[in-house]
Amino acid sequence: MKQSYEQLIFLQDRSIGFKAIIAIHNTKLGPALGGCRMWQYTSDENAVLDALRLAQGMTYKSAISGLPYGGGKAVILGNPSQGPRELLFRALGQKIHELQGAYITGMDLGTTVSDMDWVRLETSFVTDISGSLGAVSELTAKMTAYGVYLGIKASLKRAYGSETVKNKIIAVQGLGKVGYQLCHFLKQDGAQLVVTDINPKLLKKAVDDFGASARKPHDIISVPCDVFSPCALGGILNDDTIGQLNCSIIAGAANNQLAESRHGEMIHGLGILYAPDYVINAGGIIVTSVELDGGDAAAAQWKTEKISNTLTNVFSKADAQGISTAEAADQIAEQLIGS
Ligand code: NAD
Numbered sequence: 422m423k424q425s426y427e428q429l430i431f432l433q434d435r436s437i438g439f440k441a442i443i444a445i446h447n448t449k450l451g452p453a454l455g456g457c458r459m460w461q462y463t464s465d466e467n468a469v470l471d472a473l474r475l476a477q478g479m480t481y482k483s484a485i486s487g488l489p490y491g492g493g494k495a496v497i498l499g500n501p502s503q504g505p506r507e508l509l510f511r512a513l514g515q516k517i518h519e520l521q522g523a524y525i526t527g528m529d530l531g532t533t534v535s536d537m538d539w540v541r542l543e544t545s546f547v548t549d550i551s552g553s554l555g556a557v558s559e560l561t562a563k564m565t566a567y568g569v570y571l572g573i574k575a576s577l578k579r580a581y582g583s584e585t586v587k588n589k590i591i592a593v594q595g596l597g598k599v600g601y602q603l604c605h606f607l608k609q610d611g612a613q614l615v616v617t618d619i620n621p622k623l624l625k626k627a628v629d630d631f632g633a634s635a636r637k638p639h640d641i642i643s644v645p646c647d648v649f650s651p652c653a654l655g656g657i658l659n660d661d662t663i664g665q666l667n668c669s670i671i672a673g674a675a676n677n678q679l680a681e682s683r684h685g686e687m688i689h690g691l692g693i694l695y696a697p698d699y700v701i702n703a704g705g706i707i708v709t710s711v712e713l714d715g716g717d718a719a720a721a722q723w724k725t726e727k728i729s730n731t732l733t734n735v736f737s738k739a740d741a742q743g744i745s746t747a748e749a750a751d752q753i754a755e756q757l758i759g760s
Contacts, residue, residue, distance in 0.1 A: 425760075426473065427453075428523070432516055437508040438499070442468055443516065444476035445493040445524050449758055452522055453493030454709060455479035456529030456549070457513065457536070459501040472496045474655075474677055475529075479706070481754040482699035485731060486724075488710040493524040501531030510536045514543030522546055527555065527709055554712040554721070559598055561705040564721055566602030568704030568728040569674045572696050573607070573648055575729040576670045579736045580694045581647075587611035590646040592636075592668070595653030596623040599674040599702075603652060604631050617641040618653075643667050651675040658684050663691070672696035685747025689739075697750035700732050 428445040445453045455476055462468040472494050480492025495517075497509055510532075517526055517540065527548040528537055534556045540547040548555060555561040573591070574584035589612050593600050596618040604614055604627055614633035617640070618624045627633045636644060642657070642665045649668040651657045655677030663684060671678070671693060678698045679685050688695045704725040711721040739749035 426476070429469070429473070430516065432512065434512055437512065438504070439509050439512045440465075440498040441495060441509075441513055441516075442472045442498075443493065443495045443513075443520075443524060444469075444472040445520075446473075446476040446491065447480040447758060447760070448491040448523055449760075450480075450484055451488075451490040452546075453479070453524045454483060454488075454490040454527075454706060454713075455492055455494040455524075456527040457495040457497065457510075457532050457540075458529040459497040459499060459531035459536075461500045462496075462498055465498070468496050468498050478676055478699050480758060481751065482703050482706055483710070484757040485700055485735075485750060485754045486703040486707060486710075487727070488706065489714075490525075490706075490710055494529075495524075495526050497532075506536055507539050510539035511543050514540035514547065517546050518544035520546070525713070528561070548709045548712060554718060555705070555708045560718060560721070561708045562598035563602050564704035564708045564725050565674055565702055566599045566606060566704070567722070568707070568725045569599070569603050569650070569652075569672065569701050570606035571726060571729045572701035572732050573650065573670070573672045575732045575736075576648065576672045576694055576696050579733070580669050588613060589648065590615060590644075591648045591650060592616070592641055592644045592646040593627075593633075593650045593652055594638075594641045594657065594673070595651070595675070596620070596627045597652070600650075600652035601627065603650065603674065604633065608632075615641070615644050615646060648672055651678050656680045658688065658695075660684075663687050666691070666693060668693060670694045670696070672701055673698070674702045676702065679747060682747065682751075685745045689745035689747075694736070695746050696732055697735060697747050699754075700735055700750050701728060703728060703731075 430443040475494040483490040578584040650673035659680035
């Protein structure tokens, strides 16, 4: 991935305990779209790096999905489960309003619909507010899961010659909003699910609801399976974990799965088919984009179904040029962005 950013904004107001970053990566194809994450980072530097990488990922995700948007991200530094939030999200909203539409925010890890409602009191450049398409019935997460499910089928077709999910062993890491829905789609098709989550309640629910086999969080990476599906946090594919993989395919919802770009080459070298994260997990941003353009849930589903084709094109380009799928996706996105 090429790195150059349009804006990096630091915000601080000690009187209300507010510290945040807005990163705008690229607006060539349209306003920068990307949610707001709230997280307790171990350092300010890590927060900046996270915002930058996530913003860039959003540019590539929108471009390769054919959406008229660029990429950006906001992060609020803080514990998402502690303290009052109204003043923090209103302060963020004020800054977003000053940017006059260059950046449009929404929900991400650690933020909720009610947080976005606070932002909405200050600016209209926000999605995922109460009553929005994305918020209703958690459509954003559901469509993300649906896109990943279709992407898994496209990956099975590429690796095995058939998209049949029945009796395939699929290891799902993370059973939150997306991971749980994904298990639902896969179980309906007869997959054998092996699952994990650091939250024991979610793990038990997946075992009870889907007859899934449970693993401890650190064991999931080495489970012998057809598909490893990372649906928790980013950076899961790194120097420590790649050698432990025991799968034919990696296809999941988490953003920034590769700790560094070079890990895409390492996975390619092992003969594992990697479905690039920002291609396969675009269902959520598709919902947001469709809503901003006045569309409905049916339009979002129709556009999400195109993920299979996009992914197949990435696989074909990688095969034709003898490059990794991660590199092939980056090249397609960069051509579309014109960088
Ligand atoms: P979530 O917070 O609802 O779920 C994440 C789950 O992962 C939680 O249940 C958490 O307990 C679990 N988890 C965290 N660390 C873990 C570990 N080490 N091992 C096992 N489980 C662990 O989030 P979500 O909305 O389901 O999103 C999942 C991933 O997909 C995130 O990386 C997110 O950025 C990405 N994503 C989400 C969407 C969306 O629409 N929600 C869209 C695109 C990408």
